[in-house]
Amino acid sequence: MLRITELKLPLNHPEEALAAAIRERLRITPRDLVRYTIARRAHDARDKDDIQLVYSVDVTVRNEGQVLNRTKRDRNVATTPDTGYRFVTKMPADYAGPRPIVVGAGPCGLFAGLILAQMGFRPIILERGKVVRQRTQDTWGLWRRSELNPESNVQFGEGGAGTFSDGKLWSQIKDPRHLGRKVLTEFVKAGAPEEILTEAHPHIGTFRLVTMVESMRATVEELGGEYRFSHRVDDIELEERPDGTRRLTGLKLSTGETLAADGPVVLALGHSARDTFHMLHDRGVFLEPKPFSIGVRIEHPQSWIDQARFGACAGHPDLGAAAYTLSHHCANQRTVYSFCMCPGGTVVAATSEPGRVATNGMSQYSRNERNANSGIVVGIDPARDYPGHPLAGIAFQRQLEERAYAAGGGDYRAPAQLIGDFLAGRPSTALRSVLPSYRPGVTLTDLSECLPEFAITAMREALVAFGRTIPGYDHPDAVMTGVETRTSSPVRITRGEDFQSINTANLFPAGEGAGYAGGILSAAVDGIKVAEAVARAMIAKG
Known part of the structure; x- marks a missing residue:
């Protein structure tokens, strides 16, 4: 089978045009084209007057060798890559060793548990929060009634923080083994639409993610895995060896139980597991500070973004709601960029701690809400902004979130400001044509009360620059809601080439909270890699 890439056709091309383009590219007759399937579809909207669809297709032809030889100078024609997943090992039938433990049931923990279960190792999965549907009810409690459950919210519970997001399923990670394809394939098995296998920027949305997470949990349990919800890891037990090394031997849980860690422990924490980071640091597990970003959520009517990106083609069903990616390097040596852009979505309360406000964005699969929203964030780094301690980034986040809580009124409303007022340096007092979507509501104020001066200065410069890239982006009526602080983990639980903690054997840090995904x-791909490392270690130990 052959893979053709960069096959471009007009936006409104007839169905038969794709087959004709394949034949033309390969210089074959209709008889020689046996069949084709779409491997990937994207769009090129750089010229709004000539938007094109861009295909990668897998093609079966007669006399494949001759065709491949004839097109050998065409870098966009090659043999179709093998994207199938192969397990690195399987549990032997006579295996009598311990069961692996996975801490966390977000995307990383979910796939670590799934892969281990598919290999036959019957993992135990611990999750501090609740099952996904109960967790959804608790999350709505914050959004609708300003009632926060610190153990069941946007950050904590089955499915992880990604459950309440846009559900984006693409990444810029290097993936030579096509592990991302394994992730997408498992999602389709669990109920995701098959188009995520072909769209260049697939997404799912919150409601679909809920049912998929439930389906994948059922698969893990059918394969012998075990879930334990409302089981937070409060402490760890360590064995100090005569040679100076140390090994994780047990987990002390919030239930009062101590779970023996006879087998490997995958630590798939989310980026908001601040109490667990503190516990690990107190127990001497090596952590180091890591860069992250801070800022706000910005909202424009989705129709404005569609028009700016697609022109007369705005609203075309093959294009959907327009997205964007923006970045600007500022005079004060800060970089401001868009983060986690959610077309046709909403801004949501994403805190997990009382007395603090943090924001995030989410979308449903339809992406049909009235506003587009995105993080507009400023990159920060430990040496410059929070030096001196591995956990200083957490303290920095908390300080900003506490400011936002106070500025919002002390009841989980978020502070907000119109762009026009933000650029002019004055507090906002009234909304105009853009209505914010944040739940449980906003308080108009001056966002300079909530963020460092360097961030405010950089964002003011960047917004004007973004307005030159996307006309109307710096429209005075657009709304900014603060604060966005949880863009990624502020720490890294450093691991070695064997995926174990560099100073604590039997502990396998993984995913976004450990600083290895975003x-x-x-996160799911990292979960697969760590599960493979765990399986190899268990087989080697026998």
Whole structure:
């Protein structure tokens, strides 16, 4: 089978045009084209007057060798890559060793548990929060009634933080083994639409993710895995060896139980497991500070973004709601960029701690809400902004979130400001044409009360620059809601080439909270890699 890439056709091309384009590219007759399937579809909207669809297709032809030889100078024609997943090992039939433990049931923990279960190792999965549907009810409690459950919210519970997001399923990670394809394939098995296998920027949305997470849990349990919800890891037990090394031997749980860690422990924490980071640091597990970003959520009517990106083609069903990616390097040596852009979505309360406000964005699969929203964030780094301690980034986040809580009124409303007022340096007092979507509501104020001066200065410069890239982006009526602080983990639980903690054997840090991923797909892929490392270690130990 052959893979053709960069096959471009007009936006409104007839169905038969794709087959004709394949034949033309390969210089074959209709008789020689046996069949084809779409491997990937994207769009090129750089010229709004000539938007094109861009295909990658897998093609079966007669006399494949001759065709491949004839097109050998065409870099966009090659043999179709093998994207199938192969397990690195399987549990032997006579295996009598311990069961692996996975801490966390977000995307990373979910796929670590799934892969281990598919290999036959019957993992135990611990999750501090609740099952996904109960967790959804608790999350709505904050959004609708300003009632926060610190153990069941946007950050904590089955499915992880990605459940309440846009559900983006793409990443810029290097993926030579096509592990991302394994992730997407498992999602389709669990109920995701098959188009996520072909769209260049697939997404799912919150409601579909809920049912998929439930389906995948059922698969893990059918394969002998075990879930334990409302089981938070409060402490760890360690064995100090005569040679100076140390090994994780047990987990002390919030239930009062101590779970023996006879087998490997995958630590798939989310980026908001601040109490667990503190516990690990107190127990001497090596952590180091890591860069992250801070800022706000910005909202424009989705129709404005569609028009700016697609022109007369705005609203075309093959294009959907327009997205964007923006970045600007500022005079004060800060970089401001868009983060986690959610077309046709909403801004949501994403805190997990009382007395603090943090924001995030989410979308449903339809992406048909009235506003587009995105994080507009400023990159920060430990040496410059929070030096001196591995956990200083957490303290920095908390300080900003406490400011936002106070500025919002002390009841989980978020502070907000119109762009026009933000650029002019004055508090906002009234909304105009753009209505904010944040739940449980906003308080108009001056966002300079909530963020460092360097961030405010950089964002003011960047917004004007973004307005030159996307006309109307710096429209005075657009709304900014603060604060966005949980863009990624502020720490890294450093691991070695064997995926174990560099100073604590039997502990396998994984995913976004450990500092090795950012987003659903990359976290899931890291979960697969760590599960493979765990399986190899268990087989080697016998």
